[in-house]
Amino acid sequence: MAIEVQIPTILRTYTGGEKTVTADGGTLADLVADLDAKFPGLKDRVVDDAGLRRFVNVYLNDEDVRFLDGLATPLSDGDSVTILPAVAGG
């Protein structure tokens, strides 16, 4: 199973500068664990004990996972996951 993950500029120090990486996982939590195995330290920047960090947004195929099942959101082959810092609009 291959899931494409878009990494924001601010976290590319962990991925050797790569903007898009591939990882596996049946759920978002599994995917984050797999990312951390490949790129140690990445997990702590994305999640904390309470779940997704406050200023991190994660989108599954453009939908905010907080409105799906959060870290328990199931993933399928070919899904696209985007990680972005929360920024202001208006």
Next chain:
Amino acid sequence: MRYPDLLASVGHTPLVGLPRLSPTADVRLWAKLEDRNPTGSVKDRAALAMIERAEADGTLAPGATILEPTSGNTGISLAMVARQRGYHVICVMPENTSFERTQLLRMWGAEIVYSPAQGGSNEAVRVAKDLASRNPDWVMLYQYGNPANPQTHYDTTGPEILADLPEITHFVAGLGTTGTLMGVGRFLREHKPEVQIVAAEPRYGELVYGLRNLDEGFVPELYDESVLTSRYSVGPHDALMRTRQLLHEEGIFAGISTGAILHAALGLADRAAGSGQVADICFIVCDGGWKYLSTGAYEGSLEEAEQAISGQLWA
């Protein structure tokens, strides 16, 4: 319609059907034309409400200086109201915004302090807070945390929509300060508990997300996740494609953020049509396309347009 003055005419915008973009006779799209406000954007509602509340509670005295971080539309609206009420406006605006925004702000008499492109509106907020702390007599209305912002949508936009579309099933708007979604969302839920409240969030080029660390991230104080049903991130390609589709198929000349909102609305419409539901989906046309003409959004191929707005704050 007759009003005693321009400010009294804020709101009361038309709701128009989109027969060509609606997928079936049972799944209908409706556009709330907020570009019909005095400065051509939905922000006139929040700007007027924030100023009136500050006048009522004594925060704003005659001749006061108003300071606001803004990517443009709120600043333009504040400047328009302030000009009539006798206040001076200073806007902190990211430098990567369209040229027309600067022109319009100056036209209505606002002063502009530019914040760095990198970091987008986050930087504008940071610079404005710094200026406010050094100029305690200036009044920062602070659209991201001012309850008058969602309240005016609860009091006006929401009731207008429900009166025109009592059968509404979905409401879709852009997520910036979150004022429109929070105010309209709360009002509609009280009257139609089953209504879906859906946010479309613009996904900009990388420059805008160029924070030094994640702790510099920003979530508006007004944001309450529980009001929303779902939230979609829409990139520039989809936003531009829908902006042009809205123009070509329905004749509505809207700004780029409206394209992002329409993209989310059409996704909901397709899903409803696919499952045989009846749906009446209302979305917000935030502003017209006029102040984005110089960006190249409406010319050439989609790829050229996408290239032209990359790095810009287009919503």
